[in-house]
Amino acid sequence: MTMADRMFDTHPALDAIDGPALAACLQACRECATACTACADACLAESDVTELIACIRTDLDCAEACAATAAILTRRTATDPQIVKAQVTATRTIARACAEECEMHAEHHAHCRLCAEACRSCERACTELLAALE
Amino acid sequence: MTMADRMFDTHPALDAIDGPALAACLQACRECATACTACADACLAESDVTELIACIRTDLDCAEACAATAAILTRRTATDPQIVKAQVTATRTIARACAEECEMHAEHHAHCRLCAEACRSCERACTELLAALE
Amino acid sequence: MTMADRMFDTHPALDAIDGPALAACLQACRECATACTACADACLAESDVTELIACIRTDLDCAEACAATAAILTRRTATDPQIVKAQVTATRTIARACAEECEMHAEHHAHCRLCAEACRSCERACTELLAALE
Amino acid sequence: MTMADRMFDTHPALDAIDGPALAACLQACRECATACTACADACLAESDVTELIACIRTDLDCAEACAATAAILTRRTATDPQIVKAQVTATRTIARACAEECEMHAEHHAHCRLCAEACRSCERACTELLAALE
Numbered sequence: 309m310t311m312a313d314r315m316f317d318t319h320p321a322l323d324a325i326d327g328p329a330l331a332a333c334l335q336a337c338r339e340c341a342t343a344c345t346a347c348a349d350a351c352l353a354e355s356d357v358t359e360l361i362a363c364i365r366t367d368l369d370c371a372e373a374c375a376a377t378a379a380i381l382t383r384r385t386a387t388d389p390q391i392v393k394a395q396v397t398a399t400r401t402i403a404r405a406c407a408e409e410c411e412m413h414a415e416h417h418a419h420c421r422l423c424a425e426a427c428r429s430c431e432r433a434c435t436e437l438l439a440a441l442e
Numbered sequence: 443m444t445m446a447d448r449m450f451d452t453h454p455a456l457d458a459i460d461g462p463a464l465a466a467c468l469q470a471c472r473e474c475a476t477a478c479t480a481c482a483d484a485c486l487a488e489s490d491v492t493e494l495i496a497c498i499r500t501d502l503d504c505a506e507a508c509a510a511t512a513a514i515l516t517r518r519t520a521t522d523p524q525i526v527k528a529q530v531t532a533t534r535t536i537a538r539a540c541a542e543e544c545e546m547h548a549e550h551h552a553h554c555r556l557c558a559e560a561c562r563s564c565e566r567a568c569t570e571l572l573a574a575l576e
Numbered sequence: 577m578t579m580a581d582r583m584f585d586t587h588p589a590l591d592a593i594d595g596p597a598l599a600a601c602l603q604a605c606r607e608c609a610t611a612c613t614a615c616a617d618a619c620l621a622e623s624d625v626t627e628l629i630a631c632i633r634t635d636l637d638c639a640e641a642c643a644a645t646a647a648i649l650t651r652r653t654a655t656d657p658q659i660v661k662a663q664v665t666a667t668r669t670i671a672r673a674c675a676e677e678c679e680m681h682a683e684h685h686a687h688c689r690l691c692a693e694a695c696r697s698c699e700r701a702c703t704e705l706l707a708a709l710e
Numbered sequence: 711m712t713m714a715d716r717m718f719d720t721h722p723a724l725d726a727i728d729g730p731a732l733a734a735c736l737q738a739c740r741e742c743a744t745a746c747t748a749c750a751d752a753c754l755a756e757s758d759v760t761e762l763i764a765c766i767r768t769d770l771d772c773a774e775a776c777a778a779t780a781a782i783l784t785r786r787t788a789t790d791p792q793i794v795k796a797q798v799t800a801t802r803t804i805a806r807a808c809a810e811e812c813e814m815h816a817e818h819h820a821h822c823r824l825c826a827e828a829c830r831s832c833e834r835a836c837t838e839l840l841a842a843l844e
Contacts (some may be wrong), residue, residue: 311694315614317688321621327462338606339579339795346583347652351671352763353653361754369514369525369590375643376510380503382610383617386496388543391503391536398532403458409522418586426579445741445828452820455755472740473713479768479784480717486629487723487787495620502636509777516747519755552720560713630788637782637793644778648771654764656811659771659804666800670793677790 310315310335312382323387326440329433333396334381336426336433340403341374343426347410350419363409370395370406373399374430400434403427444469445573448517457521460574463567467530470560470567471512474537477560478505481544484553497554498544500517504540507533527575532569537561578603580650594708596668597701601664602649604694604701611694612639615678618687631677631688638674641667642698646655651708661709667704671695712737714784725789728842731835732783735798736773738828738835739780742805745828746773747810765822772808775801776832786815795843802836805829 312334315320348367351360377399380392407427414421446468450456482501484493511533514526541561548555580602584590587656616635619628645667675695682689713738717725750769753762779801782794809829816823 311610312614314690315611315618315687317504318690319614319618319621320623338610342579342606342650343583345647346580346587346652348586349651349653349767350583352528352766353587355588357759358762361759362522364754365517365520365751366522366525368517369522369529372510372513372649373525373529376506379506379613379639381615383499383502384614385617386499388496388500388503388539391500391507391539394535395503395507399527404524405522419583422582422586441577446748449745449821453748453752454757454826466771472744476740476784477717479781480714480721483633483787484717484721484831486632487721489722491625491629495625498620499617505781509726512752513747514843515806516715516744517751518748519751550781553717556716556720585774630790633785633788634790634793637725637790637797639735640778640781641793641797649771652768654767656771656807659768659807661804662800662807663771663775665717666796669796673790673793673796681843694797 316384318363319384321385321416323384325389325392327385329437329440330381333433333437334378336401336430337378337381339375340426340430341371341425342376344368344374344406346372347423350417354417356416360413363413366406366409367423370402377392389441393438396434396437396441400431400438403430403434407431410442450518451477456527457518459523459526460571463571463574467567467571468512468515471508471515471533472565474560474564475505475508475512477557478502478540481557481565484551487556488551494547497547499526500540500543501557504536504561505563507536523575527572530568530571530575534565534572537564537568541565578596582600584652587652589625590652593655593657593660593707597705597708601701601705602646604698605646605649605667608694609639609642609646611637611691612642612674615687615691618685622685624684628681631681634674634677635691638670638695641670657709661706664702664705668706671698671702674700717777718786723787725786727786727789727791728795728839730840731842732748733837735839736783738832739776739783739822740803742828743773743776743780745825746770746808748778749821749825756819758818759833762815765815766816768811769825772804772829774802791843795840798836798839802833802840805832805836809833
């Protein structure tokens with residue numbers, strides 16, 4: 309169980325959002341934020357850093373969006389489904405864009421390969437949460 | 443001139459996004475994040491805090507989204523317009539939702555009134571940046 | 577293995593900071609940020625919310641500090657140990673203050689008890705990383 | 711008047727921290743966070759980016775710490791002076807470290823010069839708030 313799941317178990321008035329879909333999306337956003345922060349940093353240390361400028365930029369944006377989404381999903385009191393839907397929709401697009409960028413460098417850099425996987429997992433988890441929100 | 447504007451003037455390779463619309467949206471997001479953080483906190487100190495739970499929740503979410511958007515808009519290297527569009531679209535929805543919530547308490551609490559105004563300004567600035575991105 | 581650990585394995589030029597102490601502190605900061613965000617939110621939904629105002633405030637501050645510290649610890653390129661030391665020292669103090677506040681409500685609220693544990697783990701992990709940085 | 715100052719004027723129960731010193735530190739932290747985010751990004755677009763790796767890293771860390779500090783200072787309900795002191799002390803050290811790094815590139819890059827100034831302003835504002843907290 310993740311820390312978020314353990315905390316949800318103690319919540320006095322959880323919102324009605326599909327629990328497993330929300331928990332999976334939250335975890336995927338947290339991991340994507342970590343992967344993107346780490347990938348931007350690893351790119352900076354590569355000898356071909358000049359080839360990785362767009363990747364660093366996209367990683368930083370994706371980390372920022374995913375961290376915000378994770379915080380929003382961690383809150384369950386008086387949830388406005390419209391807000392959740394808006395932010396998760398944005399994050400799906402951003403994670404996909406970041407995956408596409410990282411995939412271009414995945415053969416040369418293992419951190420880009422891992423980060424692309426984390427972005428694709430995040431994209432999928434956002435799609436599944438959005439389906440559950442319909 | 444804001445700090446962001448002064449920094450943009452020194453950027454070696456600004457992206458092609460409409461400068462004034464971007465700068466206005468960035469500034470509106472920063473102010474909205476500050477207003478929402480402060481409003482959530484002021485609500486906590488009110489004697490009728492139990493009437494303000496949804497307002498606090500929405501403020502915290504809006505502050506989170508606006509801060510992420512502001513950071514994304516502060517970066518101008520290798521910008522992916524798709525990412526900007528996705529996050530600004532989400533922020534417009536979230537700022538509108540937060541404005542609607544704060545407006546319900548605007549008569550009783552000056553911080554809710556000010557915060558609603560900051561959210562409406564943010565909503566408008568997002569709309570204008572999205573128009574400029576078309 | 578956490579996502580951060582997997583990413584560190586792919587880093588081309590890791591800094592010289594003690595790996596296990598850093599990874600443990602990073603993970604503890606991430607879990608503490610999640611616990612504090614969730615605890616503040618759960619407190620908001622409690623019928624005795626007026627008794628929990630200081631707890632909500634401290635949770636929000638601790639979440640903010642821990643998230644910043646986690647991001648800083650996730651970067652390993654050109655690390656300035658002085659920066660790491662400063663931020664981890666602050667986080668140790670803040671996590672301890674938040675633990676003390678949450679412990680006062682731990683008997684009545686399971687989320688405060690869990691959050692206090694996460695704060696104490698974070699405090700310990702900070703102490704251990706600071707010892708490794710000497 | 712900044713948005714934070716306008717919001718403080720509506721707060722029902724402001725803490726006892728010295729108002730002007732707190733407001734100045736908050737504003738300096740916000741401007742430093744913006745300058746550091748923008749400087750890291752501008753460095754990425756420079757042809758001598760390989761000379762600027764440490765500057766980018768330090769900028770990202772300083773932006774993270776300053777944003778956390780600004781959020782903490784924006785809250786005035788049930789303030790724990792110990793938490794404020796801890797985070798402002800860290801930010802002073804981090805802003806100074808970032809100023810020293812940016813000053814090394816200030817002759818060649820106007821964004822580093824501006825960013826160094828914002829860091830020094832932040833360092834001074836932290837020192838003044840810490841003096842007021844004694």
